[in-house]
Amino acid sequence: MSHNSEQEDHDLPVEGNSVSFSKTRREHSTEIMEDYVEAIADLIFESGEARVVELSRRIGVTHVTVTRTIDRLEKAGYVICPPYRAIFLTEKGNALARSCKERHQIVVAFLHSLGISEQTANLDAEGIEHHVSTETLQAFKHHLALLHKVTL
Amino acid sequence: MSHNSEQEDHDLPVEGNSVSFSKTRREHSTEIMEDYVEAIADLIFESGEARVVELSRRIGVTHVTVTRTIDRLEKAGYVICPPYRAIFLTEKGNALARSCKERHQIVVAFLHSLGISEQTANLDAEGIEHHVSTETLQAFKHHLALLHKVTL
DNA sequence: TCCTTAATGTAGCCTATGCTACATTCTGCA
DNA sequence: TGCAGAATGTAGCATAGGCTACATTAAGGA
Ligand SMILES: [Mn+2]
Ligand SMILES: [Mn+2]
Ligand SMILES: [Mn+2]
Ligand SMILES: [Mn+2]
Numbered sequence: 001m002s003h004n005s006e007q008e009d010h011d012l013p014v015e016g017n018s019v020s021f022s023k024t025r026r027e028h029s030t031e032i033m034e035d036y037v038e039a040i041a042d043l044i045f046e047s048g049e050a051r052v053v054e055l056s057r058r059i060g061v062t063h064v065t066v067t068r069t070i071d072r073l074e075k076a077g078y079v080i081c082p083p084y085r086a087i088f089l090t091e092k093g094n095a096l097a098r099s100c101k102e103r104h105q106i107v108v109a110f111l112h113s114l115g116i117s118e119q120t121a122n123l124d125a126e127g128i129e130h131h132v133s134t135e136t137l138q139a140f141k142h143h144l145a146l147l148h149k150v151t152l
Numbered sequence: 153m154s155h156n157s158e159q160e161d162h163d164l165p166v167e168g169n170s171v172s173f174s175k176t177r178r179e180h181s182t183e184i185m186e187d188y189v190e191a192i193a194d195l196i197f198e199s200g201e202a203r204v205v206e207l208s209r210r211i212g213v214t215h216v217t218v219t220r221t222i223d224r225l226e227k228a229g230y231v232i233c234p235p236y237r238a239i240f241l242t243e244k245g246n247a248l249a250r251s252c253k254e255r256h257q258i259v260v261a262f263l264h265s266l267g268i269s270e271q272t273a274n275l276d277a278e279g280i281e282h283h284v285s286t287e288t289l290q291a292f293k294h295h296l297a298l299l300h301k302v303t304l
Numbered sequence: 305t306c307c308t309t310a311a312t313g314t315a316g317c318c319t320a321t322g323c324t325a326c327a328t329t330c331t332g333c334a
Numbered sequence: 335t336g337c338a339g340a341a342t343g344t345a346g347c348a349t350a351g352g353c354t355a356c357a358t359t360a361a362g363g364a
Contacts, residue, residue: 018212020278021187025322027279028180032351035173053311060170065352067313072350084312084359114291126172127179127283136276139266177352184321205341217322219343224320236329236342 024131031130034100035059036069037078040087041097049086103137104129110140113147176283183282186252187211188221189230192239193249201238255289256281262292265299 039058043050052070056063070087073079078093089097107129111121132140191210195202204222208215222239225231230245241249259281263273284292 017191017210020275021210022212023275024279029350039169051311052313058169059173061173061351062353063312064314064354068351111288111291114288114295116288116291120285120287123172123175124283124285124288127176128280131276131279131283133272133276135272136263136266136268139263139268143266181320203341204343213321214323215342216324216344220321 037097189249
């Protein structure tokens with residue numbers, strides 16, 4: 001997380017191609033946080049509260065992994081997690097969850113609009129969403145809007 | 153790499169949503185290899201050989217990181233790397249490089265066809281490519297083919 | 305109320321992927 | 335032919351994100 005990332009040191013001149021790889025690495029360091037806050041928001045909406053066990057079932061990792069990730073989320077200011085209690089989203093966490101959920105839905109809808117099956121759209125979107133820039137997201141939205149008009 | 157991934161243990165019942173997260177995690181464990189073999193193939197094509205320094209410039213990490221990743225690639229049978237010499241692709245490595253390059257180009261072309269700038273298309277594709285299933289890749293190709301026809 | 309059991313916490317292990325600092329080897333030019 | 339500097343190798347450190355095994359706490363039914 002606290003890596004240099006954009007280096008202009010003597011060892012690592014930033015050269016054309018490396019920019020995209022840096023971007024991808026940067027996105028990878030935030031995508032787990034994004035998926036967690038989104039899942040937490042979903043759980044709160046669906047069942048009133050987000051518990052570690054339930055999160056671990058959703059995400060498919062052990063409760064230990066969830067606990068340590070939640071620690072990081074707490075340090076980063078996205079959640080509050082009192083011992084033996086549920087996980088609560090901060091305002092910052094809620095904002096992130098909202099924008100991630102919206103982006104997720106747009107990506108799914110876009111893939112679906114290309115004729116991709118619901119199943120595959122959902123599977124692929126979970127990974128793709130984290131690498132979609134604002135410009136690309138806008139293009140997806142635009143495409144969906146066009147389709148909507150044509151279908152009328 | 154050697155994690156269970158698809159678990160049917162008592163602790164971790166596979167539940168609907170977790171499948172997509174597992175898929176994403178699986179893809180992350182292979183994407184660095186994919187980007188490396190592709191970059192190695194490019195370097196060999198462009199300058200006759202792939203050296204660690206040049207790779208480290210391309211990818212934007214130190215030569216140490218490259219060296220250790222190359223070790224893993226060698227153990228996995230994608231490259232051969234004699235001490236103080238260049239990096240050579242095995243048949244397996246060459247095959248992977250080819251299919252990654254093709255996929256990469258399709259993703260870039262597809263994004264570009266949505267009106268996304270060349271720059272952004274290149275940036276986003278570097279991350280998106282690894283999360284595109286066969287079905288989605290086919291849909292991208294199909295979309296491009298349609299556009300091609302319309303443009304004629 | 306108590307006690308079983310589910311949920312949560314903690315210790316300790318692993319791999320992947322970054323880094324710096326330093327050692328070694330190669331290579332091209334004087 | 336030597337040697338300076340570039341390339342490569344290696345030691346050691348950090349963090350993220352997986353895991354198992356075991357300890358502790360909370361909650362609900364008998
Ligand atoms: Mn996701
Ligand atoms: Mn998501
Ligand atoms: Mn990714
Ligand atoms: Mn890539």
